[in-house]
Amino acid sequence: MDKKLKIVGFLCNWCSYAGADLAGISRLQYPVDIRVIRVPCSGRINPLLVLKCFLEGADGVLVSGCHPGDCHYQEGNYYARRRMLLMKNMLEYFGIDSRRFHMAWVSAAEGAKWADVVGRVVDDVRAVCQTSEGTTPK
Amino acid sequence: MISAELKKTAKDLLKDGKVRLIIAYGENAAGDIVPFFVTGEALADKMVWNDRCYYNLTKYLTDKDVMAGQDGVTGIVVKLCDLKALKVLISERQVKRDRIKIIAIVCEGLKDESGRSLKKCETCPQGSPDRESCDVIIGEKSGRSAAEDSYGDIAEIDNLTATERKVFWDKYFEKCLRCYACRNICPLCYCRECVIEQHNPEWVSPAPSQTANAGFHAIRAYHLAGRCVDCGECERVCPVGIPLRKINRKMAKVVWDNFNFKPGEDTESKTPIAWYKENDPQDFIK
Numbered sequence: 001m002d003k004k005l006k007i008v009g010f011l012c013n014w015c016s017y018a019g020a021d022l023a024g025i026s027r028l029q030y031p032v033d034i035r036v037i038r039v040p041c042s043g044r045i046n047p048l049l050v051l052k053c054f055l056e057g058a059d060g061v062l063v064s065g066c067h068p069g070d071c072h073y074q075e076g077n078y079y080a081r082r083r084m085l086l087m088k089n090m091l092e093y094f095g096i097d098s099r100r101f102h103m104a105w106v107s108a109a110e111g112a113k114w115a116d117v118v119g120r121v122v123d124d125v126r127a128v129c130q131t132s133e134g135t136t137p138k
Numbered sequence: 139m140i141s142a143e144l145k146k147t148a149k150d151l152l153k154d155g156k157v158r159l160i161i162a163y164g165e166n167a168a169g170d171i172v173p174f175f176v177t178g179e180a181l182a183d184k185m186v187w188n189d190r191c192y193y194n195l196t197k198y199l200t201d202k203d204v205m206a207g208q209d210g211v212t213g214i215v216v217k218l219c220d221l222k223a224l225k226v227l228i229s230e231r232q233v234k235r236d237r238i239k240i241i242a243i244v245c246e247g248l249k250d251e252s253g254r255s256l257k258k259c260e261t262c263p264q265g266s267p268d269r270e271s272c273d274v275i276i277g278e279k280s281g282r283s284a285a286e287d288s289y290g291d292i293a294e295i296d297n298l299t300a301t302e303r304k305v306f307w308d309k310y311f312e313k314c315l316r317c318y319a320c321r322n323i324c325p326l327c328y329c330r331e332c333v334i335e336q337h338n339p340e341w342v343s344p345a346p347s348q349t350a351n352a353g354f355h356a357i358r359a360y361h362l363a364g365r366c367v368d369c370g371e372c373e374r375v376c377p378v379g380i381p382l383r384k385i386n387r388k389m390a391k392v393v394w395d396n397f398n399f400k401p402g403e404d405t406e407s408k409t410p411i412a413w414y415k416e417n418d419p420q421d422f423i424k
Contacts, residue, residue, distance in 0.1 A: 047360060048333070048341050048357060048360070051353060051356055051357065051360075052341060052342075052353075055342065055349050055350070055352075055353045068416065068420075069416075075414065078414035078415075078416065078418065079411070079414055081414065081418055081420055081423070082397070082410065082411050082414050082418060083411055085392075085396060085418075085419065085420075085422065086360065086363050086364075086389065086392060086393070086411065087360065088422055089388070089389070089392040090356060090359065090360055090363070090388075090389065090392075091356075092300070092303075093295065093296070093303065093385070093388050094303065094304070094307055094352060094355075094356060095300050095301065095302075095303035095304025095305070095306070095307055095308075096300065096304070097300040098300070102424060103422060103423045103424070104423060104424040105423055105424070117424050120424065121424075128300075
């Protein structure tokens, strides 16, 4: 059996968390390697939280928010998009495999998309963890 | 030539009493070029300008000890690279434009101890500092030509695999003493309380370790992304030779490629993570 991964998921309260909830209500199956942290908005996610996850030994991080234009607070996800783009590039540059950090737009109606996204993220992170031992922080 | 003009300018400014401090370059007993605080006409003769004036003096404009009691106008000597940092400071409302006199020097490029041109000077866009943003410009328009900045040093690292990149950086980060010289010299690291020293939450452990050191450098560079003007002071003062400009320049390139923004061009722009465009790149998002 595959090793269980620790992937931290930061989900905005209004779209992605509701989307994940819908996936549950709809009894969709998806991997259990993700731990969900509910935040008020993707714009609330301090990029240092993502960094901290990797420093503390998380295998992967997924940030998920509302689709552009759908943010409950009008523009939080636009700010998040810029911040996470910079953080993603920086992590890659420092040698954290790009497949370990993901961002997604999942709306409250997209339970199926949520299950699909988690599946793809877990596959990516698992691929990294199996191919190289050097990427997991000491 | 530039020295003489600099001294004359300083004396003129100090004479009428509006300017009571000019932050400039001087020479210490050992012959090193050091920051020099000119508080009177008599000291102006000891001002120095040469190709070893490395310091980015704009750091002192946000130093509460230096600026304590400076209720008048403060003069500041800048090179073109320092001027960019100063423009960012003004745009971030850390320095009031009407409280400073900018004395810009047309720099012909700096040399290290062995007489070689500094790496940052090879790709410096040169030319005179723009007239409208300075109060005094000393020197003629530079005749030197600059090489196009191809970011070859960044591409070298980008071309490595993730594991190789980690090995590359760990080799440097394991030497980091966490002396914070890079942060302390940076003109744009002006926060009174730095995130590095916060304990609740503790973002990164203050004890040196491979992981914590990498975390510190990531945080430092992230907070400068889209703000760093590549004056190179961090790399110059690093006692263990970590190539910090390679990190700063990578972030500058990412910001330019994605947001089409360069810091230090004017005194109005906001830092790129304080605004957005609806059509910002998002091909990395699922």
